[in-house]
Amino acid sequence: MLSLEKIANAVHTWLYQHFDETWALLFEFVIVGVMVITLFAVLGLVLVLMERKVSSWMQLRLGPNRIGPGGMFQTVADTLKLIVKEGMTPKNVDRLLFNMAPFLAIIVSMVIMAPIMFDKGFQIWDINIGVLFVTAVSSLSIISILMGGWASNNKYSLLGAMRSGAQIVSYELSAGLSILTIVVLTGSLRISDIIEAQQTGWWIFKGHIPAIISFVIFIIASTAETNRAPFDLAEAESELTAGFHTEYSGMKFALFFLAEYVNIFVVCAIGATLFLGGWMPFHIGNWTQFNNIMDWIPSSVWFFGKAFLLIFVIMWFRWTFPRLRIDQLLNLEWRYLLPVSMFNLLLVTIIAIAGWHF
Amino acid sequence: MYRETEVLQSVPGTDEMVINVGPQHPSTHGVLHLVLTIDGEKVKKVEPHLGYIHRSIEKMCESLTYRQFIYTTSRMDYLAAHINNHACAMCVEKGLQLKVPQRAQYIRVIMDELTRIASHCLWWGSVAMDCGAVTPFFLAFREREMINTIMEETCGARLTMNYMVPGGVMADIHPNFQRSVKDFIAHFKTKIDEYDELVTGNIIFESRLKKVGMLSKEDAISYGCTGPTARGSGVHCDVRKLYPYEVYDKVQFNEILQTGCDSYARYLVRLAELRESMSIIDQLIDNIPEGDFQAKTKAVLKLPKGEFYSRVETPRGELGVYIVSEGGTTPYRIKFRSPGFSNLSALDHMTRGQKIGDLVAIMGTLDLVIPDIDR
Numbered sequence: 001m002l003s004l005e006k007i008a009n010a011v012h013t014w015l016y017q018h019f020d021e022t023w024a025l026l027f028e029f030v031i032v033g034v035m036v037i038t039l040f041a042v043l044g045l046v047l048v049l050m051e052r053k054v055s056s057w058m059q060l061r062l063g064p065n066r067i068g069p070g071g072m073f074q075t076v077a078d079t080l081k082l083i084v085k086e087g088m089t090p091k092n093v094d095r096l097l098f099n100m101a102p103f104l105a106i107i108v109s110m111v112i113m114a115p116i117m118f119d120k121g122f123q124i125w126d127i128n129i130g131v132l133f134v135t136a137v138s139s140l141s142i143i144s145i146l147m148g149g150w151a152s153n154n155k156y157s158l159l160g161a162m163r164s165g166a167q168i169v170s171y172e173l174s175a176g177l178s179i180l181t182i183v184v185l186t187g188s189l190r191i192s193d194i195i196e197a198q199q200t201g202w203w204i205f206k207g208h209i210p211a212i213i214s215f216v217i218f219i220i221a222s223t224a225e226t227n228r229a230p231f232d233l234a235e236a237e238s239e240l241t242a243g244f245h246t247e248y249s250g251m252k253f254a255l256f257f258l259a260e261y262v263n264i265f266v267v268c269a270i271g272a273t274l275f276l277g278g279w280m281p282f283h284i285g286n287w288t289q290f291n292n293i294m295d296w297i298p299s300s301v302w303f304f305g306k307a308f309l310l311i312f313v314i315m316w317f318r319w320t321f322p323r324l325r326i327d328q329l330l331n332l333e334w335r336y337l338l339p340v341s342m343f344n345l346l347l348v349t350i351i352a353i354a355g356w357h358f
Numbered sequence: 359m360y361r362e363t364e365v366l367q368s369v370p371g372t373d374e375m376v377i378n379v380g381p382q383h384p385s386t387h388g389v390l391h392l393v394l395t396i397d398g399e400k401v402k403k404v405e406p407h408l409g410y411i412h413r414s415i416e417k418m419c420e421s422l423t424y425r426q427f428i429y430t431t432s433r434m435d436y437l438a439a440h441i442n443n444h445a446c447a448m449c450v451e452k453g454l455q456l457k458v459p460q461r462a463q464y465i466r467v468i469m470d471e472l473t474r475i476a477s478h479c480l481w482w483g484s485v486a487m488d489c490g491a492v493t494p495f496f497l498a499f500r501e502r503e504m505i506n507t508i509m510e511e512t513c514g515a516r517l518t519m520n521y522m523v524p525g526g527v528m529a530d531i532h533p534n535f536q537r538s539v540k541d542f543i544a545h546f547k548t549k550i551d552e553y554d555e556l557v558t559g560n561i562i563f564e565s566r567l568k569k570v571g572m573l574s575k576e577d578a579i580s581y582g583c584t585g586p587t588a589r590g591s592g593v594h595c596d597v598r599k600l601y602p603y604e605v606y607d608k609v610q611f612n613e614i615l616q617t618g619c620d621s622y623a624r625y626l627v628r629l630a631e632l633r634e635s636m637s638i639i640d641q642l643i644d645n646i647p648e649g650d651f652q653a654k655t656k657a658v659l660k661l662p663k664g665e666f667y668s669r670v671e672t673p674r675g676e677l678g679v680y681i682v683s684e685g686g687t688t689p690y691r692i693k694f695r696s697p698g699f700s701n702l703s704a705l706d707h708m709t710r711g712q713k714i715g716d717l718v719a720i721m722g723t724l725d726l727v728i729p730d731i732d733r
Contacts, residue, residue: 055492055493058493059493059495059497060496060497156377229490236490236715237384237490238487238488238718239385239714239715239718240714241383319492320491320493321490321560321562322486322489322490322557322562322563322566323489323490323491323562323566323715324562324565325566325713325716326399326715327399
C-alpha cells in the first residue's frame with residue numbers, strides 16, 4: 001500500500017544518518033520547499049483545467065479539447081503564454097505595493113499549506129495550534145487584495161478591493177465559528193488530533209445536526225473567503241470588469257489567479273479534514289469486509305478525493321448561481337450566518353459537555 | 359455630444375467619485391458609455407453619453423432609394439433585424455398604397471415572432487450574466503442557434519436578414535421551413551420550463567431584481583418607455599394590440615402586463631412574451647395561405663409627396679419609421695423612433711440611490727441594444 005509516511009520517514013532517517021543535524025534540517029527545508037512549489041504548480045494546472053471542464057460540462061460545451069488528449073495541456077499552454085507576456089506596470093501606480101501584492105498572495109497560500117495533513121503522518125508541520133494557524137494566516141490574504149487594489153490607482157480596482165475587504169472580514173467570523181465547533185468536539189486544535197478523533201466516524205456523521213449545519217456554513221463562508229461566485233464581488237466581471245486585478249497582466253496576474261485556485265484547495269482540504277475525516281477511510285459500523293476494502297484504498301487518495309469533491313461543489317456553485325449584491329452579501333453574513341453559527345456553537349458545546357455525540 | 363458631468367476624477371468637497379462605465383465594458387452589451395457619479399457603492403447619477411457608434415443611418419437613408427434604405431436598418435437593432443425591415447417596408451407600402459399578399463403577411467408575422475423569441479432568448483441569457491450567472495447564457499444560445507439556422511435556410515443570413523422588402527418578402531420560404539419551425543416550437547416548449555427552474559425561482563436572482571429599478575406607471579409614460587419596460591409598469595402599450603398590422607388582428611394572444619414596476623416585473627413580462635410568441639407561431643404556421651410572396655411592384659419606387667409613419671412592436675418596444683417624401687426616388691427625411699433610446703432615458707431615474715450591482719441588473723432588464731439607441 002502506498003504510504004507517503006514511510007517515504008518521508010525513510011528520507012528523514014537517511015538525511016540524519018549522513019549529515020549532521022543542521023545540514024539535514026536545511027536539506028529538509030529545501031525538499032519541503034521544492035515539494036510545496038511543485039504541488040502549487042500541479043494544483044494550479046489541475047484545478048484550472050478542472051474548472052474549465054466542469055463549467056463546459058454544465059454549459060453544454062466541450063471545453064478545451066485541442067491541446068493534448070482531451071485538452072489536458074491547455075493550462076500548460078496558458079501558463080506559457082502568461083509567462084512570456086509582458087508584465088505591465090501602469091503609470092502612476094505605487095510600484096512597490098503593486099509589485100508586492102501578487103507575491104504576498106502566493107506566499108500566504110503557501111504558508112497556509114504547512115499544517116495540512118495530506119496523508120497519514122505526512123504533514124509539513126504538526127503545530128499544536130494547527131486550526132488557529134490556518135484561520136490566522138488565511139486572514140492575511142485580504143492584505144494582498146487591498147494592496148493590489150489600492151496600488152493600482154484605478155477606481156474599479158479600488159472598489160473591488162474595498163468590497164473584498166468588507167466581505168472577507170465578515171465571512172471569516174462564521175468560518176472561524178464553524179471551525180470552532182469541531183475544535184470543541186475534538187478538544188484539540190492540532191490537525192492530527194482532529195483526524196484521529198474521527199477514527200470511529202467522520203464528524204459530519206458523529207456530530208448530529210449541528211455538525212452538518214456548521215459544515216454548510218463552513219462551505220458558504222469559505223466560498224466567500226476565496227472570492228468565488230456567488231460571492232465574487234471583488235472581481236464581479238459584469239460590474240467591475242476584473243475588480244482588484246484589473247491592472248495586472250502577465251505573470252503577476254497569473255500569481256493572483258494561482259493563489260485563488262490554491263486557496264480553494266486549501267479551504268476544501270481544511271473542510272475535508274475537519275468534517276470528512278481527512279485521510280480517514282469511510283467505514284460503516286461493523287461491516288468488516290466493506291471496511292477492509294475501504295482501508296485498502298491509500299489514505300492520500302482518500303484525502304485528495306474528499307478535497308476534490310468539495311472543490312467540485314464550490315465550482316458547481318460558481319456555474320449555477322447569480323452573484324449577490326454587496327448589501328445582500330453582508331446581510332447574509334451578519335443577520336443569518338453569524339447568529340446561526342453562534343447558536344450552533346453553543347449547541348455543540350452542550351453536546352460535547354454532555355457527551356451526546358457518538 | 360453634450361456632457362453635464364465635467365469633472366473627471368472626483369467631485370470636490372464630497373466623497374463622490376466619477377467613473378466611466380464603458381464604452382468598452384463587459385456589461386454594457388456593446389459600446390454604451392455611462393458617466394457614473396458614485397458615493398462608495400451608491401449610484402448618485404448616471405449619464406448616458408452617446409455617439410460612440412453613431413453611423414448617421416438616418417442621414418445615409420436620405421441618399422438611398424426606397425428599396426436600398428431598408429438594408430441599413432438591419433444594422434440598427436441587430437437582434438431584431440426582421441422587425442426593423444418590416445417597419446420600413448410597411449412605411450413604404452403605406453406611401454405606395456400597396457396591398458401585401460396574404461402569404462407574405464403570414465410569413466412576415468411568423469418571422470417577426472421568431473425574431474422576438476431569438477431576441478428574448480439572448481436577453482434572458484445576458485440578464486442572468488449581468489447578475490453574475492454565466493450558464494444561462496449558453497442555454498439561451500442553444501435555442502437562439504436553432505432560430506438562426508431556420509433564418510439561414512430561408513433568408514440566407516443569420517443576423518442581418520434583409521428579408522422584408524416593400525411589397526412582401528424577398529423570397530419564398532424554404533420547403534423545410536414549416537417543419538423546422540414546428541420542431542423548434544416543440545423543442546422550446548420543453549426548454550422554457552428549464553429557464554424558469556434555473557433562473558426565475560432562484561432566490562439570489564429574485565432578491566437582485568425585486569424592488570430594484572422602480573419605474574412607476576406615470577414615469578414610464580412620461581419617459582416615453584415602450585415595450586416590456588413599460589408593460590412591466592402596467593402601461594398598455596403593445597402596438598400589436600393597439601394598432602394591429604399584418605395578421606396580428608387574426609391571431610389570439612395576450613398582451614402581458616405586470617404591475618410590479620420593478621426589474622423583476624420586466625423580467626416576467628419578457629419571459630411570458632416568449633410563451634405568447636410561441637402560441638402566435640403555433641396558430642399561423644399551419645395556415646400559411648398559398649399565393650404570391652411578393653406584390654408586383656415597379657423596379658423604381660417613387661413615393662408621392664407627403665409624410666408617412668408606420669410603427670411595429672420590436673422585442674424592445676415601439677419602433678416608429680417616419681418618412682417625408684418630396685416625390686422622388688429617395689426619401690427627403692427619415693426619422694426612426696427607436697425604443698431603446700427612450701427606455702435608456704429612464705435609466706438615470708431608475709438607478710439613483712441604488713448600488714452599482716443594481717445598475718448592471720437594471721440595464722440588463724431594460725434590454726438595451728446600443729446600435730439601436732445610437733444610430
